[in-house]
Amino acid sequence: MNQGAKESAARLDSLILGLVFGARRRVGWWAALAVSLGLLGLFVVSIAMVVGRGIGVWGLNVPVAWGFAIVNFVWWIGIGHAGTFISAILFVSEQSWRASINRFTEAMTLFAVACAGVFPLLHLGRIGVWYYLLPYPNDQGLWPQWRSPLMWDFIAILSYGTVSALFWFLGLVPDLARFRDRAPKLWQRRVFGLLALGWRGSSSQWIRYGQAYLLLGGLATALVVSVHSIVSMDFAISLNPGWHSTIFPPYFVAGAIFSGFAMVVTLLVPLRRMLGLGEWITLRHFDNMGKILLLTSLVVTHGYFMEAYLAWHSGDPQEMELLRQRLSGDASAVFWATIVFNSLLPQILWASSVRRNLGLLFVLSLLINVGMWLERYLIVVSTLEQRFLPASWGAFSGSFWDWGLFVGSFGLFFTLLLLFVRALPVVSLHEMKEHLAHETKEGGSDG
Amino acid sequence: MGKEERISFDSGIMARFEAERDLKAACSACEELGVGPWEAFTPYGVDGIEKPGTESAKRSVSKGVLVGACLALAIGYALFYYSSVVDYPYRVGGRPVHSWPAFVPMLFELAVLGGALTAVGLALFGNGMPAWAHPVFYFKGMEDVTGEGLFLWVSCEREGDFEQVESLLREARALSWERKEHGK
Amino acid sequence: MPPPFTPAQDQWLRNAFRLFIAGVVLLGVTGFAWKQWDFDPEQGLPVDQPVPFSHRHHVTDMGISCRYCHSDVDTSAFAGMPDTQTCMSCHSQLWTEAEVLQPVRDSFRSGKPIEWQRVHDLADFVYFDHSVHLAHGIDCRSCHGDVADMPQVWREERFSMEWCLDCHRDDGASQGLQPRGGGDLFEGAAVPHAEASERGHPLSRMENCSVCHR
Structure with a gap:
């Protein structure tokens, strides 16, 4: 590292440590937390209503037996995909600009998966017996139905949540050690130390760690593609018009990355300002994310077009009627x-001035x-x-309560x-x- | 390279460096002179610290992950086969009970899960952790090892090792060093 | 700066960590072992009744058929419990002064039925029908054990869903249902069901969810 890089590293170090241990006035943070806790209260009350009174409090009825719960589940899970995309695909393809945002987006993934996971559990109707989905020893002589896409979905979400958490934690370990070594109070040092x-x-640790992290990135790359494909099969395996289509897996994956990057931008624009990360999360990041948004938007548009085209091409009256309704x-x-x-x-x-205009992008x-x-x-629903x-x-x-x-x-x-x-x-x-x-090494000056 | 925890931290020298280049030079000097075993401590993964056995350590992680993934896949397949063919054969829509294509998406996810669990296991628990009070933490200034400090530990067991290593460190422009001897 | 934990604390934490891992593994193993063990605290324990009625005495010693008291067993879902009059058809003449039969006489006089305790209590979401089982040749003993030899009745079998499915999934049993042991359905009152063996049901129908959960 040359002197400039060293200073940059030290600046980042003290900035990140200051965010946690520094004494600063955080009016914005407290205000945001108050609003969030209010919404969390609404969430808890809504869950209590659904669990206490049953899913009759939702707007569901035959023939529409899948409603907001499934919509929200697919939406939240999709949002998670951007985090995995950034931490896995961009890592494996050595896009070093990701390094300043991947921790944050991985956390976003984890929390989005946590939100997503709530909805299928509530959708079960009898949340107390959710464990029927597990192959556990029971005296009913029953096993889960492995041929159902809903079981595939359960296992995919279980794997996705676990791997996201592991990936996030593994990346955190050296930084937790940094916090252990710099925290001002003993109890803080103990928490982070634990x-x-x-x-x-040690270099032995770094070697294994680096290799394991790379492999984990490769494995998570597979998840970016597979999880939302399996989510789409919940629909595509059925025979319903508008669902039974082979375009669904790629179309869902692109939609997931699209919505996920949109959420990353939504969150990073204000947070970058709130946390003073402007030096590290730069316009170049937003420019790149804008490009990914544009690309995935085009793929999703292709999906919309193909859905309509295939409905027309099939000549199937139900498909045509659904298309007409839409x-x-x-x-x-x-x-x-x-x-x-x-x-x-x-x-x-398409215009780079838009990609670098944070207000517009937001x-x-x-x-x-x-x-x-x-x-x-x-x-x-349709x-x-x-x-x-x-x-x-x-x-x-x-x-x-659906909206709640x-x-x-x-x-x-x-x-x-x-x-x-x-x-x-x-x-x-x-x-x-x-x-x-x-970076400094590539610049030719070291030491 | 064996596991780091096989290195004894009872007797030797812990040196601190300013520049990455100096640390790397000191590491290769240790290797050339045959002193040690040695171990570098850095705040990030430094490229080009040539330790013997680096490649085999990497390969062992890769192999472990492969085995973990295959194991999860095999366990998953055995579970699906046993439950839907042997213990609970249930025909749905005239499909065969052993309808393996329907198992593929789950097997894929389970293999990823098994691989990921093994990777994290090897990176943490197969990597000299947990060790909440490891001996290296007791050297002066070691709290900088996660910030900006570059450190090198060289084990000194034989007579004259200390002097040889100290001259090596002087040559490699080490900032400072600390001796630790048996029982002290 | 020394680490935030002393070597002794480190050792303690590591042991706790190992214990935690061992506990998780143990929990899993215990779960499966528990399942294999089929533990059921009430199975095989005699149930106390208001009157110490002995099936062994009435069936084996006296030769009374099951259906003398459980009269609806082959025509309805519920086997039927005898009313007090059924008891009194004999006990108005026999053992009229016996102390143990006082509740029977009280019930006869007041018209309030005897509160027999259920021994075989299925969950309310299970629709079990005695008549269809008998019509297909399942004898009483297949599920209730040898009641004819029980001084006080206990639950002989586990009565779990898996236990029901043991027969419902068994190809041999569902293809041609036979009294277990090949004897008569009711000891001393033969109801031959020769055609039972000819009525087979395909396996898939016998273990349909809606066969029992309607």
């Missing part, structure tokens, strides 16, 4: 909002988040409203996120230092 497991940065029928408002938010508006990202990312939620709503028999068509609208759960889940998400930025290193110190050391 979690750091006695990391001491283009000009009852579902058209949601459909055209989806197209505008997810396909048309992101086209402004608004756009919010709209994309809304658009992706509407897309999932369209997929889940199909179920109009299946094969016109006699059994029906309409769906969410109840207060959805809005409340933001409370869980933001509470966890705010606690995270206050208690743990938001930027991976050891990766940034390694990155700085490399």
Whole structure:
């Protein structure tokens, strides 16, 4: 490392340590936490209602038996994918710019998966017997039905949550050791020391650690593609018009990364300011994320187009009727909002001045988040409203508790996120230092 | 390279360096002179610290992850086969009870899970941890090893080792060093 | 700066960590072992009744058929419990002064039925039908054990869902149901079900969820 890189590293070090141990006035943080805790309260009350009174408090009824719970689940799980994409695919492909945002986005993944996990459990209706999904020793002589995509989904989410947590924790260990060595109070040193497991940065440790982290990145790369593919199979394996389609897995994966990056932008624009990370999370990061948003938007648009094209090409009357409903029928408002938010508006990202305009990017990312939620709503609800028999068509609208759960889940998400930025290193110190050391070496001056 | 914990921290010298380049030079000097065993301590993974056995350590992690993934896959497949073919054969829609293509997505996820658990296990518990009060923590200034300090430990067991290592460290422009002798 | 833990604390923590891992493993192993053991605290324990009615005495010594008291067993879902009048059809003449039969006489006079304690109590979401089992040749002993030899009745079998499925999944049993042991359905009152062996049910129908959970 040359002198400049050393100073940069020291600056980052004291900044990140200061965020946790420094005494600064954090009016913004407390205000944000208060709002989040309020929403979390709504979430808890809504869960209590659903568990206490049963899922009858939702707007669900035959024929629409999948509603907000599934929409929210797919939406939250999709958001998680950007974090895994950044920490796994960009790591394996050696995109070093990711080093300053991957810790944060991995945390985002973890908390999004936590939010997502709540919804299928509530959707079961009898949350007390969720463990029926596990192959556990029972005296009913039963096993889970492995041929059901819902079991695939359960195992995929279980793996995804576990691997995300492991990946996050493994990356944290050397930084936890940093906190152990720098925390001002003994109890803080003990807490971080306990979690750091006695990391001491010996070269033997770094060799195994680096190799294991690389392999974990490779494994998580497989998850980016596979988890949302399996989520899409919940729909695609069924025979319903609008669901039974081979385009679903790639279309869902692209949608997941699209919505996830939108969420990363939504969160990073204000947090970067709040935490003073402007030097480390630069316009270049937003520029790159804008490009990824644009690319995934195009893939998703291709998916929308192919859905419509395949419906027309199949000549199947049910598929055609569903398409008609989406283009000009009852579902058209949601459909055209989806197209505008997810396909048309992101086209402004072709201009690099837009990709570097944080205010514009922030608004756009919010709209994309809304658009992706509407897309999932369209997929889940409009199909179920109009299946094969016109006699059994029906309409769906969410109840207060549907909305309460959805809005409340933001409370869980933001509470966890705010606690995270206050208690743990938001930027991976050891990766940034390694990155700085490399950069100066490539510049030719070392020592 | 064997595991680091096989190195004794009872007797030797812990030296601190300012520059990465000096540390690396000192490491190769140790290797050339045959002193040690030695171990470097750094705040991030430094490229180019040539320890004997680096490649085999990496390979052993890779192999472990492969074995972990295969094991999870095999256990998963055995579970699916036993439960849906042997113990609870249930025909759905005329499909065969051993409808293995339906198991593939889950087996894939389980293999990833098994590999990831092994990788983390090897990176933490197979890597000299947990060790909440490891002997290296007691050297002066060691709390900087996670910040900006570059350290090198050289074990000194034989007569004259200390002097040889100290001259080596002087040559490699070490900032400071601390001697530790048996029983002290 | 020394580490935040002393070597003694480190040792303690490491032991605690090992203990934790061992505990998790042990929990898993115990779960499966518990399952294999089939532990059921009430199985095989005689149930106290208001009147110490002995099935052994009435069936084996006296030769009374099951259906004398459980009269609806082959025609309805519930086997039927005898009313006090059934008891009194004999006991108005026999043992009229016996102390143990006082509750029977009280019930006869007041019209309030005797509060027999259930021995075989299935969960409410299980629709068990005695008549269909008898019609297909399952004798009483297959589930209730040798009640004819019980002074006081206990639950002989486990009565778990898996235990039901032992027969419902067993190809041999469902293809041609036979009284276990090949004898008569009711000791002393033969109801031959010769055609039972010819009525087979495909396995998949016998273990359909809705066969028992309607």
